[in-house]
Every structure is written in C-alpha cells, then in structure tokens.
Amino acid sequence: MKTNTDPRSPSLSEEELNENLELWALLEVIYQKYGYDFRNYTYSSIKRQLKRRMEAEGIQTISHMQHLALNQKELFHKLVSDFYINVTELFRDPSFFKNIRSHVIPILKSYPSIKIWHAGCGTGQEVYSMAILLMEEGLFEKAHIYATDVNTEALNKARQGIYSIELIKEDTHNYFESGGTESLSKYCTASYGNVIMKSEIKKNISFFDHNLVTDNSFGEMNLIFCRNVLIYFNSELKQRSVRVFWDSLCHKGFFCAGANERLLGEENEALFDVFDDKNKIYRKKEAA
Numbered sequence: 001m002k003t004n005t006d007p008r009s010p011s012l013s014e015e016e017l018n019e020n021l022e023l024w025a026l027l028e029v030i031y032q033k034y035g036y037d038f039r040n041y042t043y044s045s046i047k048r049q050l051k052r053r054m055e056a057e058g059i060q061t062i063s064h065m066q067h068l069a070l071n072q073k074e075l076f077h078k079l080v081s082d083f084y085i086n087v088t089e090l091f092r093d094p095s096f097f098k099n100i101r102s103h104v105i106p107i108l109k110s111y112p113s114i115k116i117w118h119a120g121c122g123t124g125q126e127v128y129s130m131a132i133l134l135m136e137e138g139l140f141e142k143a144h145i146y147a148t149d150v151n152t153e154a155l156n157k158a159r160q161g162i163y164s165i166e167l168i169k170e171d172t173h174n175y176f177e178s179g180g181t182e183s184l185s186k187y188c189t190a191s192y193g194n195v196i197m198k199s200e201i202k203k204n205i206s207f208f209d210h211n212l213v214t215d216n217s218f219g220e221m222n223l224i225f226c227r228n229v230l231i232y233f234n235s236e237l238k239q240r241s242v243r244v245f246w247d248s249l250c251h252k253g254f255f256c257a258g259a260n261e262r263l264l265g266e267e268n269e270a271l272f273d274v275f276d277d278k279n280k281i282y283r284k285k286e287a288a
Helices: 014-034 043-057 062-071 073-083 094-108 125-136 152-160 165-177 235-248
Strands: 114-119 143-149 162-164 188-191 194-197 205-209 221-225 249-256 272-276 281-284
Touching: 014 043, 014 062, 014 073, 043 062, 043 073, 062 073, 094 125, 094 165, 094 221, 094 249, 094 272, 094 281, 114 125, 114 235, 125 143, 125 165, 143 152, 152 205, 162 165, 165 194, 221 235, 235 249
Parallel strands: 114 143, 114 221, 143 205, 221 249
Antiparallel strands: 162 194, 188 194, 249 281, 272 281
8 A cells, every 4th residue: 555645755855755754664564564544544633642642641743652552562552542633523614514404304204214334433422412313303112323433532532422521511502593492401410520322323333343454345325424534634535435435325325525635636536426525425326
C-alpha cells in the first residue's frame, strides 16, 4: 500500500522533510510490529495527535517516540488511542438529525425491516442518538443497528453507554434542536455523576470490531453513517472506504458523511446521487 503522502516532497524544508521521514518510519514500525495501519491517514491529523502525546510524555523527537513505542506497550496503546480521534456527542449537528427525521425516516418507514451501520462509531453517542430517533418514530422494533470501530477501548465505552452527566447538558440542547419532543431522561438514568443509557435502547444494537483500512463490506444496509472519519484518510484510503460503503448498501440505500466531508468527485458520481448536499446525505445508485 502507498504511504499517505510523499515524505520527500521538494516543497518541504529540510526540517519538515526529516520530520516526515521520521513519522513515515514510526507508522511503518507500528504496522509491522502491532498490525495497526495508520499509513494512509493524513500526516497533518496524525502529526497533531503525535505532538500532543510527545509533549505530555516529555518526548523530544519522533525517533525517540518510535523507540519507546516499540518497547513500552502502555505508551503504544496511548498513542493508538490518540490516533483514533473520538470527538462526539448525542445528536451532534442537530440539523443533520432533523433532516434524517424529516426526509430519510419517511422512506425507511416503507421497508419491512431496517438495517443501519455506524462505521467508526467511536464512543457511541451517534449510535444512541439514532436509536432514540428510531424509537420516537416508531421504527425501533423493526430496526437493527450495527456499530463498528477499530478502537476497542472506544467500542467498549460505546457498548457500556456510560457518559459524563456534564456533557448531557449540551446534548439535551442538541436533542431538542434535532426535533426531539420527549426528555433525554426517558432514555438514560443518572448515577454518580454519569448517565447510563437504558437497556431497552441497547437491545437492538450490536457492536463489532471493524477496520475500514483492511476489512470489506458489512452486510446489506439501508442506511450507513460514517461521519467525521473519512476526513482523516488520504484520497486512496477514502476511496477504498467509499467503495466498501457502496458494496454494503441495498438498492437506493442512504450514506451519510460528516459536515466537512465531500463524498462526490468524478470517481463517485457513478456510485451515489446527492440526496441532501448541505447535510452530506447521499443515496446509492447502481454503478455501470
């Protein structure tokens, strides 16, 4: 597989060149020893997380980080968690969920059963947001949600469904902005400074380990979410993932990207129609 950028680009200064080569070596070592493949993530996002970790640990150079990551598993796992960025909240981007409720849900109501895949689900707030929306729209009992991530730590948090009670204040605002009419307390309980998603909201959700870098299609879905993940991939890995999503959708199934992600270029115009450009919702069409 190609690396995600050319570390020898002539536009780089000597300092930038050396830093990129060190980063390239670190990512290659991580892949060869541990099997985690970040080689096709964008250097800019990886470098930001790496430098934060280096500063926190008092490590001066990427080469030294490489040496330590090879020999200290605890530090390596911290680094992996840093690279798998999990920034989410319940009903994040309320206008997106409002449009799902208003325009996608009426179409899903015509199906006898509904399968939904949250790829790169992180700590699970988006998954529970969709479960709540389905419950309010009377679709939860005929739906099944598949939530996947490669970060096992984040996946375990998602499976537990336990979140800080402080975060729920902003989440409640998001919920009402998205068209919610109940109270979030209907779907979770408070306990020792946390909120815990109720068991009934979890019963139709399955959590699985899935790696968009190496794994293939995942069932035949009516709706796929992969929001704010592709933005960290280079063009080669992004295109591979888009093809996996196309293969995983049923006829005229829906795909949802992140607010800052553009799915369509010439290579994807044969795969998807734009359903809602503002909210980055696309619909599968049969490719030639």
